[in-house]
Structure formats: structure tokens, C-alpha cells
Amino acid sequence: VILLVAFGSIIAMGLSIGTALFGLAAGVALMLGVASFASIPTVAETIAVMIGLGVGIDYALFLITRHQDNLRTGMPVVDSVAQTVATSGSAVVFAGCTVVIALLSLGVAQIPLVSALGLASAIAVVAAVLVAVTLLPAFLGLLGHGIMRLALPRFLRPHRQHGLGMWARWAGVVRRHPVVVTVVSLVALVPLIIPVFSLELGQE
Numbered sequence: 001v002i003l004l005v006a007f008g009s010i011i012a013m014g015l016s017i018g019t020a021l022f023g024l025a026a027g028v029a030l031m032l033g034v035a036s037f038a039s040i041p042t043v044a045e046t047i048a049v050m051i052g053l054g055v056g057i058d059y060a061l062f063l064i065t066r067h068q069d070n071l072r073t074g075m076p077v078v079d080s081v082a083q084t085v086a087t088s089g090s091a092v093v094f095a096g097c098t099v100v101i102a103l104l105s106l107g108v109a110q111i112p113l114v115s116a117l118g119l120a121s122a123i124a125v126v127a128a129v130l131v132a133v134t135l136l137p138a139f140l141g142l143l144g145h146g147i148m149r150l151a152l153p154r155f156l157r158p159h160r161q162h163g164l165g166m167w168a169r170w171a172g173v174v175r176r177h178p179v180v181v182t183v184v185s186l187v188a189l190v191p192l193i194i195p196v197f198s199l200e201l202g203q204e
Contacts, residue, residue, distance in 0.1 A: 003017065003057070003061070006061065006065070007064060007065070007068070009068075009147065009148055009149065010149075011147055011148070011149045012068065012147050012148075015060070015064065015136070015139055015143070015147070016060035016061060017057060017060075019056065019060050019131055019132070019135055019136045019139065020052075020053055020057045020059075020128065020131075021053070021056070022131055022135060023052065023056040023124075023127045023128040023130070023135075024049060024052045024053050024124065024128070026130070026131060027048065027052045027123055027124035027125075027126070027127030028045065028048075028049065028052075028124070030123050030126075030127060031044075031045060031123050031124070034119070034120075034123060038116075038119070039112070039116065040116050040119070041113060041116055041117075043117070044116045044117045044119075044120035044121070045120060047117055047120065047121055048117075048120040048121045048123065048124040049124065051103075051121045051124055051125065052121070052124030052125060052127065052128050055096070055099065055124075055125050055128045055129075056128040056132070059092045059096070059128060059129065059132035059136075060132060060136055062088040062091060062092055062132075063085070063088045063092065063132060063136055063137070064136075064140070064147070065088075066083075066084045066087060066088040067080050067081065067084045067140050067147065068147065068148070070083060070084065071145060071148070077140075077141060077144045077145065080140075081137050084137065084140070085133060085137050089133045092129060092132050092133060093129060093133060096125055096128065096129035096132075097129075099122075099125050100122045100125050100126060103118040103119075103121045103122040103125065104119065104122050105118070106118030107119075
């Protein structure tokens with residue numbers, strides 16, 4: 001539902017989820033290959049699936065949103081896909097590399113289970129990045145302007161011009177009443193902090 005509102009199109013929403021699932025399948029296949037010569041616990045696959053699906057959809061969101069914006073400005077499909085991969089695609093690769101480094105760094109703890117969790121999750125992220133910068137742009141090129149099909153009603157579509165839409169109005173409220181918004185936020189958040197002082201931590 002969130003993706004549908006963000007993209008304003010059922011086709012775009014389905015493409016983001018579909019490519020993320022394909023990347024997830026590729027990541028699980030790679031994991032099974034690695035598991036043939038390395039010990040990867042079952043729980044690692046579950047965590048890797050969650051992380052892989054999350055980053056897969058996130059990276060697709062970057063690329064599809066940029067592509068839609070390019071098409072709305074009248075840019076040809078081929079040029080739009082090329083620019084999308086050159087800009088948002090490079091951001092996806094950078095973000096993916098950062099996540100992979102962070103996950104592999106779990107090995108510093110020298111706890112075999114934690115290291116295996118990091119390795120499995122890193123494999124899923126690598127697969128998600130590769131799918132985002134190869135398969136997804138190919139589909140964007142094949143669909144062309146069809147990425148805009150099955151659109152939501154106009155009043156539900158996201159506004160691409162600055163200063164319009166619900167979030168722009170909310171930003172205006174925050175800008176006009178910063179003290180009130182800060183107080184209300186603290187009233188909501190401070191009670192959530194209280195349980196921290198009575199937590200009993202096990203393996204950090």
C-alpha cells in the first residue's frame with residue numbers, strides 16, 4: 001500500500017516488489033551455494049530474507065521514482081533509464097557496499113553465529129544491488145511509458161512539484177510552529193524511553 005501511494009501506479013508498485021523478490025531468490029540461491037562449503041545456520045537465512053527484501057524494495061524505489069520523474073519532464077525512455085542508472089544507480093551501489101561492509105564487520109565479534117548472520121545477509125544485499133542495476137533498468141526500458149499505467153486517481157497520486165501535497169503542508173505546519181511540534185514530539189517519545197532504564201541485556 002505504501003509503495004502504491006508512493007509511485008501512484010500499480011505497475012510501478014508491482015515492478016518494485018517483483019524485482020526485489022527476484023533478487024531475494026538469487027540471494028537465497030547464492031546462500032545455498034555458500035552453505036555447501038561453509039556453515040550457515042537456518043536462522044541466518046531467515047534474517048537474510050528480511051534484509052534482502054527490505055533493501056531490494058528500497059533500491060527499486062530509488063530507481064523507479066527517478067525514472068518516473070524523468071519521464072514526466074518529457075525525457076525519452078532510453079535516456080531516462082541511462083540517467084537513472086547513472087545517478088540513482090550509483091547511489092544504490094554505494095549504499096549497498098556500505099551495508100555489506102557493515103554486515104561483514106559483524107565478524108569482528110568473533111562469534112561464529114553472528115559472523116554467519118552477517119555473511120548470509122551480505123550475500124542477500126549483493127544480490128539485491130545487482131538486480132537493481134541490471135534487471136530493473138531492463139524492465140524499465142521494456143515497459144517504457146507503461147510504467148505509468150494503472151495509475152491511482154489523481155487526488156491520490158504523489159505531487160512531484162515542490163510546495164504541493166500533504167507532506168509539503170505538514171512541513172509548513174512544522175516550520176510555522178516549531179516549538180509546539182517539538183513539545184508534542186517529546187511528550188510522545190519520552191514515555192517510550194522509560195523502559196530503557198530497567199532493561200537487562202544479554203548478549204549485546
